[in-house]
Amino acid sequence: MHPHLAADLAALPDLLEATRERAAAFLDGLAEAPVVPARPAPEPRPLPVRGTGLRDALADFAARWQPGLSASAGPRYLGFVTGGVTPAALAGDWLTGATDQNSMSSLDATGQHLERETVGWLRTLFGLSDAHEGALVSGATMSNTVGLAIAREWLGERRGISPAEDGTAALGPVRVLSGTPHSSVAKALSLLGLGRSALVTVPTLPGREAVDPAALERALRDADGPCVIVANAGTVNTVDFDDLRTLAALRDRYDCWLHIDAAFGAFAALSPDHAHLVDGLDLADSLCVDLHKWLNVPYDSAVQFTRRRDLQARVFQNAAAYLGPLGDTPDLVHLTPENSRRLRALATWFTLRAYGHEGHRDIVDRCAEGARTLGAAVDSLDGLELLSPVRLNVVCFTLARSATAERLAALADALAAEVFLTPTVHAGRPALRAAFSNWRTTAEDVRRIVTALERAVRDLPADRGTRP
Numbered sequence: 031m032h033p034h035l036a037a038d039l040a041a042l043p044d045l046l047e048a049t050r051e052r053a054a055a056f057l058d059g060l061a062e063a064p065v066v067p068a069r070p071a072p073e074p075r076p077l078p079v080r081g082t083g084l085r086d087a088l089a090d091f092a093a094r095w096q097p098g099l100s101a102s103a104g105p106r107y108l109g110f111v112t113g114g115v116t117p118a119a120l121a122g123d124w125l126t127g128a129t130d131q132n133s134m135s136s137l138d139a140t141g142q143h144l145e146r147e148t149v150g151w152l153r154t155l156f157g158l159s160d161a162h163e164g165a166l167v168s169g170a171t172m173s174n175t176v177g178l179a180i181a182r183e184w185l186g187e188r189r190g191i192s193p194a195e196d197g198t199a200a201l202g203p204v205r206v207l208s209g210t211p212h213s214s215v216a217k218a219l220s221l222l223g224l225g226r227s228a229l230v231t232v233p234t235l236p237g238r239e240a241v242d243p244a245a246l247e248r249a250l251r252d253a254d255g256p257c258v259i260v261a262n263a264g265t266v267n268t269v270d271f272d273d274l275r276t277l278a279a280l281r282d283r284y285d286c287w288l289h290i291d292a293a294f295g296a297f298a299a300l301s302p303d304h305a306h307l308v309d310g311l312d313l314a315d316s317l318c319v320d321l322h323k324w325l326n327v328p329y330d331s332a333v334q335f336t337r338r339r340d341l342q343a344r345v346f347q348n349a350a351a352y353l354g355p356l357g358d359t360p361d362l363v364h365l366t367p368e369n370s371r372r373l374r375a376l377a378t379w380f381t382l383r384a385y386g387h388e389g390h391r392d393i394v395d396r397c398a399e400g401a402r403t404l405g406a407a408v409d410s411l412d413g414l415e416l417l418s419p420v421r422l423n424v425v426c427f428t429l430a431r432s433a434t435a436e437r438l439a440a441l442a443d444a445l446a447a448e449v450f451l452t453p454t455v456h457a458g459r460p461a462l463r464a465a466f467s468n469w470r471t472t473a474e475d476v477r478r479i480v481t482a483l484e485r486a487v488r489d490l491p492a493d494r495g496t497r498p
Contacts, residue, residue, distance in 0.1 A: 034083045045084050052088060060104035064447040069098040105470040106479060109452040111294050113326040114468040122380030123328045131373040134363035135353050142362055145375035151382045152333050157299045158312050164335035165365045166375050170293040170320040173334040175218040176366060177316030181258045181287040182222055183341040188256045194345045198223035207249050208260035209234045209241025209272060212291055215260055239270035250284040258287045263308050264295020267456045268418035268426050271295060274310030290314040294467065297324040298422055300391040301398065324394065324467045327377040397423045397466035400476045404464055407480040413487040417456050428461040432493035435460040441486055448482040
């Protein structure tokens with residue numbers, strides 16, 4: 031054994047303790063650390079020919095890389111839809127690395143059984159029936175991709191072919207209909223060989239991002255054969271929700287596949303005040319839910335559900351002598367694009383086991399309250415304009431005057447040390463989004479964000495193209 035490997039193995043308890051101390055110090059500083067540090071990237075160095083062991087690597091990381099890391103696990107990182115990591119999820123993730131399981135086959139099955147229990151708990155969390163079966167994947171993009179791959183096979187079944195066996199060319203043109211599809215849907219269609227042009231954007235309700243059911247029915251009536259409907263349970267910009275029950279009725283009437291993208295909107299099911307937004311979620315043929323968002327488990331983690339696991343296995347089955355058989359209960363290797371992956375279910379199992387339904391409902395309710403408070407502040411603040419009602423956990427707003435992309439970027443930069451927001455475009459207008467999904471965010475954090483916004487808007491230079 032290489033001497034540094036042997037030395038690190040001998041000193042492993044002490045080295046793990048040093049790692050724990052570094053992690054704890056990082057987490058302890060999240061509340062006051064710059065949310066996005068203004069620090070240039072270190073100059074790259076060549077690969078060492080001779081390493082110097084883990085302790086030196088920890089010191090090098092601390093000096094060169096850690097100071098530039100964002101506080102994305104902290105309470106005022108409101109960009110994208112980024113959760114943090116609950117204490118239990120962190121413990122589960124550390125044990126995931128320590129145990130190093132690749133539980134994709136029944137030949138080594140304990141991890142598979144744990145994942146199935148975890149998926150069952152998630153099914154209960156979101157109010158789904160036992161008809162939905164699923165597996166964990168890396169994120170919403172892959173969850174949408176798996177769901178649409180199953181939909182592609184369903185379309186082939188309707189036409190008497192199997193795209194998994196015969197290729198997508200045998201399927202012919204496909205139409206995928208959606209009101210405000212997430213960008214990952216087009217990416218998935220490209221990956222699946224259906225093409226981005228298969229995605230047809232259907233008109234939305236006036237002033238909304240939710241699809242107009244009447245317009246969708248017209249598109250279905252005009253379609254040449256079965257289609258795929260991609261419904262939204264929480265759009266990115268304004269967390270708008272399609273009428274899922276109405277879309278399910280259209281699915282039944284026109285013989286379509288209903289995929290619901292509920293990457294973070296599914297968590298509305300946990301809150302009595304918001305559960306009505308996802309009424310009909312269980313009616314999906316396939317369903318996407320992200321976990322490294324509002325469940326607050328580490329990247330990367332998501333879950334996909336479907337009512338047609340038989341079609342899922344037809345797409346993703348992997349025949350090899352060293353793998354378990356397909357059988358009535360397919361091994362995980364037959365259900366997702368990956369043949370091998372970490373036991374990402376463990377972090378989810380830990381946080382669900384530790385905090386249960388009530389604990390995660392508390393996270394959802396507190397985040398929704400924070401979004402409502404910020405939305406009310408934006409609405410009353412001179413110089414800002416709220417662009418949409420705060421339905422759940424996202425606040426979408428812009429400058430009341432001279433709202434150019436450049437001025438909004440300057441506003442976001444002025445806020446970056448205190449709060450991180452991401453840019454967007456809503457109804458053709460440049461805007462900023464604040465997405466609440468971190469378990470650490472408190473009312474005090476919201477007050478700090480409002481104070482920072484007031485100061486940044488007041489100090490924002492006037493647009494050079496306008497008169498003072």
